[in-house]
Structures are given as structure tokens and as C-alpha cells.
Amino acid sequence: MVRIEIDRHRCEGHGLCEQAAPEIFRLDDEGEVELLVPEDIVPELRVQAEAGVRVCPVAALRVRR
Amino acid sequence: MTSSSLRRIVVVGGSIAAVTAAEALRVRGFDGDITVLSEETSAPYSRVPLSKGVLCGKETPDSALLPPLDGEVSLRLGTRAAGLRVDRRRVVCDDGDEVPYDGLVIATGARARRLARPGQAGEHVVRTLDDATRLAGRIATAGSVIVVGAGFLGMEVASTCTDLGLAVTVVDRDPPLRRLLGGWLADLVVGAARDRGVRFVRATRAVELAGGQEVTGVRIGDRVLTADVVVSAVGDVPGTGWLADSGLPLRGGLVVDDRCRVAPDIVAAGDVTVSGRPGGEFRRSPHWTSAVIQGQVAAATLLHGEVATLPRPDAYYWTEQFGLDIKISGEIPDGPAPTVLAGDPRERSALLQWRRNGRGVAAVSVNHRMPIVKLKRLGAWASAEPG
Numbered sequence: 341m342v343r344i345e346i347d348r349h350r351c352e353g354h355g356l357c358e359q360a361a362p363e364i365f366r367l368d369d370e371g372e373v374e375l376l377v378p379e380d381i382v383p384e385l386r387v388q389a390e391a392g393v394r395v396c397p398v399a400a401l402r403v404r405r
Numbered sequence: 406m407t408s409s410s411l412r413r414i415v416v417v418g419g420s421i422a423a424v425t426a427a428e429a430l431r432v433r434g435f436d437g438d439i440t441v442l443s444e445e446t447s448a449p450y451s452r453v454p455l456s457k458g459v460l461c462g463k464e465t466p467d468s469a470l471l472p473p474l475d476g477e478v479s480l481r482l483g484t485r486a487a488g489l490r491v492d493r494r495r496v497v498c499d500d501g502d503e504v505p506y507d508g509l510v511i512a513t514g515a516r517a518r519r520l521a522r523p524g525q526a527g528e529h530v531v532r533t534l535d536d537a538t539r540l541a542g543r544i545a546t547a548g549s550v551i552v553v554g555a556g557f558l559g560m561e562v563a564s565t566c567t568d569l570g571l572a573v574t575v576v577d578r579d580p581p582l583r584r585l586l587g588g589w590l591a592d593l594v595v596g597a598a599r600d601r602g603v604r605f606v607r608a609t610r611a612v613e614l615a616g617g618q619e620v621t622g623v624r625i626g627d628r629v630l631t632a633d634v635v636v637s638a639v640g641d642v643p644g645t646g647w648l649a650d651s652g653l654p655l656r657g658g659l660v661v662d663d664r665c666r667v668a669p670d671i672v673a674a675g676d677v678t679v680s681g682r683p684g685g686e687f688r689r690s691p692h693w694t695s696a697v698i699q700g701q702v703a704a705a706t707l708l709h710g711e712v713a714t715l716p717r718p719d720a721y722y723w724t725e726q727f728g729l730d731i732k733i734s735g736e737i738p739d740g741p742a743p744t745v746l747a748g749d750p751r752e753r754s755a756l757l758q759w760r761r762n763g764r765g766v767a768a769v770s771v772n773h774r775m776p777i778v779k780l781k782r783l784g785a786w787a788s789a790e791p792g
């Protein structure tokens with residue numbers, strides 16, 4: 341199982357995760373990042389999730405396996 | 406060479422552009438060997454927190470580490486590329502080892518420019534994790550600092566030092582932040598810095614480091630300013646030294662086209678690159694987002710040649726200083742005041758837009774959280790979108 345972790349204190353709302361993986365991450369109206377899928381993600385979404393996590397400039401996102 | 410005959414891809418560099426390219430190669434289905442050669446001994450990390458959280462000691466160095474590349478990529482740390490033999494398709498390492506490739510990604514970024522004379526010690530810069538931890542240790546006990554250079558990096562360092570209670574002087578030949586933010590927004594930020602006690606000194610002549618073997622301050626003509634710590638934030642130099650004899654096109658950086666191509670089976674991404682602009686000028690865009698986008702484009706180009714669609718222009722960068730969280734989409738024109746779309750700049754919280762011929766060219770949020778796609782629609786994407 342793959343799990344996405346968001347550190348909301350670190351997130352600065354740059355939205356790069358959303359641009360890289362729009363099926364998984366979204367910024368709400370206040371610019372806060374939210375997950376569009378359950379934290380424990382299905383294997384088919386792993387590659388997208390990792391692409392979204394990779395681009396965060398402040399290392400606010402992690403994928404744990 | 407077609408993509409099917411690429412078996413070994415070498416990526417030179419060890420930061421966001423290199424890591425993005427390596428990952429994008431796998432995402433696009435490349436199943437041959439990928440070797441990443443990085444001069445640094447640390448695993449890849451983000452530089453963005455180095456002038457902010459890491460410098461003030463609020464964040465640990467480890468927290469800047471990028472998510473690790475998985476096992477299918479071989480990452481060779483502490484390995485510096487010293488030369489490139491394009492004819493024989495080999496990267497020559499500083500230990501004499503030669504690494505053969507079918508396809509090459511160049512992502513050697515940039516290093517900090519320095520002002521010290523040869524042999525002169527004590528100048529600080531902020532480019533690597535080591536630089537930041539060394540400076541963090543120094544400013545934790547110092548009383549005063551001179552920052553040379555009033556670009557984003559210099560001003561972020563100045564801001565962090567102010568928060569830590571140091572007396573801060575910022576020296577530059579040009580008006581602070583003007584080139585990056587335009588006059589109107591630069592004034593707003595400089596006002597916030599002055600309110601927190603930062604002293605600005607306009608250098609009318611070249612700035613040199615003062616002191617003998619150890620730096621004690623700066624010299625501007627006959628004038629000498631002293632401080633406990635001196636930090637140079639005077640720009641960076643693209644990491645092209647190892648390419649000097651390669652025959653690849655260098656114009657103050659490695660020249661790439663809009664698909665990140667340099668030469669057959671050689672692509673490049675990130676701070677090391679320059680691209681041609683109308684008028685024959687070559688420009689860098691040394692920001693996180695361009696390193697990410699170029700890393701992705703470079704990988705696609707190497708594997709597939711002409712990719713079907715290029716990403717749309719996405720000039721996006723940001724800075725945090727003196728209590729201002731500033732996010733920028735597009736290129737801010739110097740001079741005119743923007744339209745205030747929300748908030749109030751006097752209260753230092755606003756959404757701003759600059760327009761030309763009725764269309765948005767740049768949008769900026771100052772202490773104003775919002776979805777970034779909306780900011781981009783008002784800024785970098787505005788001229789490309791209908792209405």
C-alpha cells in the first residue's frame with residue numbers, strides 16, 4: 341500500500357503538485373492543498389502521486405511505501 | 406539515433422533538474438540504465454529553504470531532502486564530471502573514470518559567484534546545504550551582517566538575519582529588487598525591510614571585500630563598512646566549466662532550444678541553461694519551476710524527439726521576506742502601478758495585476774493565499790487565453 345503524507349505546516353501553496361498530478365492534488369479557495377483521493381492510494385496512481393510529490397519545492401509531501 | 410537504440414542515459418547534476426529528468430525518463434517508459442553523477446556528497450535536496458527555514462535554524466537540514474529516487478536509478482554521489490567527449494559519447498569524471506552514454510542530460514546548475522580575493526577567507530555564500538549550515542552557525546552568535554546583493558537571495562538572507570536580531574546592512578549598485586519586481590512592488594518590499602531596521606547602502610562603485618586574510622567588511626571606493634559577518638549574494642555562475650572543451654554552444658550558459666536540445670542525443674535543463682530570445686539575446690531563468698519543466702521536457706525530447714505538445718509558458722516564482730509572502734506569475738513591467746484586484750497594498754495583503762493593451766501580463770499575490778492556477782490565469786497565461 342502506498343500512502344501520501346502532507347505536512348500542512350510546510351506547504352506554502354505553490355500548487356506545483358496540483359499541476360503535476362491534478363487527479364490527486366488540488367488547491368482549495370484558500371490556497372490550501374487537499375487530496376482528491378484517499379491517503380492510501382491504489383497502485384495505479386502511484387506514479388502520478390510520486391510525480392506530484394517530487395515537484396514540491398519545500399518538501400511538504402511524502403510518499404510512504 | 407532513435408529512442409529504441411538508447412540503452413544508457415547519463416544525467417550529470419544532482420539537484421531538482423537532474424532528479425526530475427531521471428524520474429521523467431522512467432515515467433515515460435525508458436527501461437534502460439540511468440546513471441546520475443552528482444558532485445555533491447549529500448543526496449539531492451531543495452535549495453529553496455536554505456535562505457529561509459534552514460538558515461534561521463527553524464528547519465533541520467534533513468527536511469530539505471527531496472524524495473529519494475527509487476532503486477532503478479544509480480546515483481553516484483561525490484562524482485564530478487570534469488570533461489565531455491561528444492565524439493566518443495563519454496563523460497570524463499574527475500577521478501579519471503569515463504562513463505559511456507547513448508543519451509546525455511546536462512543539469513549541472515550553477516554555483517555562487519564570490520567576491521573574495523584568492524586566499525581571502527571568511528566570505529559566506531548561500532548555494533549549498535553546507536553553505537547554509539555554516540552561515541546559520543555564524544549568525545546565531547553574530548551581532549551584525551553585511552549582505553552584498555539585493556536580489557531575492559540577498560534580501561531573503563537579510564530578512565532572516567533581521568528576524569534573528571542582527572543589525573543588517575544591504576549593499577548593491579542597483580536599486581534593491583527593481584530588476585526583479587519592477588519599481589512599484591520593489592518599493593513596497595523595501596519599505597517593509599526599512600520598517601524592520603534594514604539599512605540600504607547604494608554602492609556607486611564596485612564593491613570589494615575588506616580585510617586582509619580574513620574578511621572584515623566591504624569596501625566601496627574609499628568607504629569601508631565593517632560587520633561580524635559578510636554574505637555575498639551577487640548572483641550565480643552556470644556550471645559549464647567542465648564543458649569548456651566540449652564544443653557545445655556556450656553563451657553565458659549552455660544554449661538550449663525550446664525542447665531543451667543542445668546537440669544530437671544531448672539535452673539540458675535547469676540553471677545551467679540559457680535560451681535565445683527575439684533580438685539575439687540569451688537569457689537564463691534560474692528558478693525552481695523552470696528547472697522542473699525543463700527537466701520534464703528534456704527527458705521527453707531525449708526519448709521521443711519532437712514531443713507532441715510543449716507545456717505553455719509558466720513563469721512562476723516567489724519570495725518570502727520581511728513578513729511578505731510574494732508569489733509571481735509572468736514578468737512584472739518596471740514602472741506602472743498595478744490594478745489592485747483584492748485586498749489593499751497599504752495593509753500589505755493584496756492581489757495585483759499588471760496589464761498591457763487590456764491583457765494581463767503579470768499577477769502577484771502578496772500575503773494573499775489563493776489557488777495558484779487562478780494567479781496564473783491573471784498573469785503568465787492571460788495573454789494566451791481568450792477574452
Ligand SMILES: Cc1cc2nc3c(=O)[nH]c(=O)nc-3n(C[C@H](O)[C@H](O)[C@H](O)COP(=O)(O)OP(=O)(O)OC[C@H]3O[C@@H](n4cnc5c(N)ncnc54)[C@H](O)[C@@H]3O)c2cc1C
Nearest residue numbers: 418419420421422444485486513514515675676691692693
Ligand atoms: C538559497 C536559495 C534559495 C532559492 N529560493 C528559490 C525560491 O524561493 N524560488 C525559486 O523559484 N527558486 C529559488 N532558488 C533557485 C532554485 O533553487 C534553482 O533554480 C534550482 O536549484 C535549479 O536547479 P538545477 O538542478 O538546475 O541546479 P542546481 O540546484 O544548481 O544543481 C546543480 C547540481 O549539479 C551538481 N554539479 C554541478 N557541476 C557538476 C559536475 N561538473 N559534475 C557533477 N555534478 C555537478 C551540483 O553539485 C548540484 O547538485 C533558490 C536558490 C538558492 C541557492
Ligand code: SF4
Nearest residue numbers: 351352354355357396
Ligand atoms: S507543491 Fe508543495 S508547497 Fe506547493 S501546494 Fe503542493 S504541497 Fe504545497
